[in-house]
Amino acid sequence: MECFRIDESGYTGFDLLNPEQRFQGAAAIAIDDDQARCLIREHFPKLKADELKYRALARRPANHPRLLALLRDMLTQHKCVTYVCDKRFLLLLMFLDYAVEPFYYERGIDFYKDGQNYSLASLLYATGPTLLGEGALDQLLACFQRAVKEKSPGTLANLVNAARASRWQGLPEALGPLAQFAAPECLQAISTPGVTTDAALVVLQSLISRMEVIADGPYRVEHDQSNNLLTYHDLLQRFIHHEEAITLRQSEIASITFPLKLQSVTQVDSKTSPAVQLADVMIGATIEAANTLTEKRHGTLDAQRVLALYADHQLIHMLPSIDFEEQKRFRKGTQAAQTIDYFARHFHKP
Template identity: 70%
Template sequence: MSTSSDIECFRIDESGYTGFDLLNLDQRFQGASAIAISDDDAARLIKQHLPRLQASELKYRTLSRRPANHQPLLALQRDVLSHFKAATYVCDKRFLLVLMFVDYAVEPFYYERGVDFYKDGQNYAMASLLTMAGPTIFGEAAFDAMLAAFQHAAKAKTPEALMALVDAVRATRWQELPEALGPLAKYAAPECLAAIATPGVNTDAALVVLQSLINRMEVMAEGAYRVEHDQSKNLLTYHELLQRFIDHEQNVEFRQTEIAFLKFPLKLTEVTQIDSKTSPAVQLADVMIGAAIEAANTMTGLKSGGLDPDALMSLYADNQFIHMVPSLDFEEQRRFRQGTQASELIDYFSANFAGPSKV
């Protein structure tokens, strides 16, 4: 009988978590990394690439401030990505918020009228259009106020918050694209307001991030595996969700994209919190996600300095890096998401994993 120490272990870390607030100006991106590497191998790589490191714990944010560390950090990640199972997920939180708006404040209106709004990724196409052109179409200040009202309504769920959202939508130039904002602006669609008010529906991105990372770990793991992560406050939400994923024993499978499937029960059998100071492997996960978030900020012009983002991204194979960002290549989105079960998956996750724990 195998013990937990014999089972393949992925170390994970996150960055950019701001709870339900996806409009935080200082943290535009959120993500997580997973690496299947032992502490001994991680310590060896750290010593090889950063031999002068004096700190008791490897922290990407501290190391990246010194230009002299940039090439060693790139070389370190090249070794990890070339020789170990690893994956990183990054999402644009503003885009994710708009996507959630489409899922709950728009889609139910069309569903009631027999229209499959998720077919071939139409929801992603509309969310991309709104994210990239919404401020121009509807008015920048009014569009931002609408998004703020939406995330507040999803959290508060009071009649006052829901009507404040309707008022915020009506305050935009919604007539410019009534297909998107008309359900609330013109009709105050009760089916949309009911979806937003549903217990468990919220704008916390942790579930989205974990779902994507688990997809990759499930593919990379040959059999049963476990997860270790740091004891940080932000990771408490991730920890609870992981445990609920592990405990979910119903046999079900969903197709999300042409390359992503999610099947329960998971191969994941255990999740453990540890002190990152004692785990070089968890520290490497911090380096991976820290570098990826920094690259996203650099590439979008939000910050400067740090590692060369093009050099960093070139280290990743296609199946090692997952991103959720807006795209106006609608034909590519349609092909990528053709035949997906997005509607069924959203309903299933809302029923089984969203909201407070049932334990």
């Protein structure tokens, strides 16, 4: 049975505002350990470390050509997919999902029609820091993720106060439900058991939607035993055991169909799995490239050269875009509301 090895990077649990971990993502590669061992030996014949780790290798400039060549061979010779999201943008989307959309739903308005939520989140991302007042958007998002985590009357009140303390009148479509009305339907949505700002579900859903397309038939997944991946492991198990037949369309190119072709998930020690080590190299290089291109951190590898190695179908990303017409075209007919409701009903822990 075909096996995809996966690894993640940038996981920070419920906190999506960690300035040192701006991006989160995961990579999957369909390769067995013998093939992976040969690739590693070909590109790093003198490697003495017990484990191939991107961060350790990238520190030495002499390794950069070898890393790029290794990435090239992985991407051209094997089925691969990498997903990267800007966590601040994802948090804004979550804010709209729970602190805004229920207000419109109660009034019979489809907030998600043709990706309107993505356009509004992108607008907030780009203009919010100036439009809402200095530090107001940061404070609002910090209060939001705290309220989602703790679900206490105090944290909910702090969230409403943060919205009211901002210059919310500049974008009432997004902040009015909290600032003007303290909309009970929104506060109830935030307080719902199982609602979380943990991005693992979003990352896995996106990665799986692509693996389901490129897998020839039933397949399995192996991943490292790290604590971060325990959340991913639990979610994968729930995906596998979900037997209801349904297809959910997320965009022009993305949908997910249950039951999955994915049959099993196994945790392995990455030190004994060269294939998992290659997944680490792929996601490590891609996350570093994203940081470099957003000028938040100077990377070691040439970011443009890393991203140029990917074919369009091998790299999925969730990033803000103010090309609103393209957003509308790309997400026309999306089943966003149904998808969010479905995943909340079946895959969020109570």
